[in-house]
Amino acid sequence: MSRKVMWMLKTILASYIITAILLLILTFFVYKFELGEKIASAGIVAIYVISTLIGGLIIGKIGQTRRFIWGISLGIIYFLLLLLITLGVYRSINSDMSNLITTWILCVGGGMIGGMIS
Numbered sequence: 076m077s078r079k080v081m082w083m084l085k086t087i088l089a090s091y092i093i094t095a096i097l098l099l100i101l102t103f104f105v106y107k108f109e110l111g112e113k114i115a116s117a118g119i120v121a122i123y124v125i126s127t128l129i130g131g132l133i134i135g136k137i138g139q140t141r142r143f144i145w146g147i148s149l150g151i152i153y154f155l156l157l158l159l160i161t162l163g164v165y166r167s168i169n170s171d172m173s174n175l176i177t178t179w180i181l182c183v184g185g186g187m188i189g190g191m192i193s
Contacts, residue, residue, distance in 0.1 A: 090153055123182055150184065154179050
């Protein structure tokens with residue numbers, strides 16, 4: 076495998092580790108302070124954006140040229156893996172198309188912005 080593909084895989088892994096850590100923190104706050112479902116959903120959306128933004132920053136530093144393309148690629152792969160995990164766990168997509176498109180835009184946008192500012 077080429078070095079850039081390996082770095083992309085490592086950066087995706089880093090993004091998912093960040094996602095897991097932030098989800099654990101969010102879970103703690105939702106449980107401890109009895110936050111509502113709307114706040115939890117907003118937190119999950121924020122976690123997607125933060126994780127792809129940080130991943131975009133990392134891959135943009137590594138890629139050095141066309142950073143926003145690397146960030147967009149990271150966002151797309153992040154979203155596709157998220158979709159595959161959802162399908163694996165629930166055996167269906169429990170969301171309408173507008174939610175999927177919104178999540179895709181947030182993941183790709185977060186990665187792109189991270190790549191651009193890297």
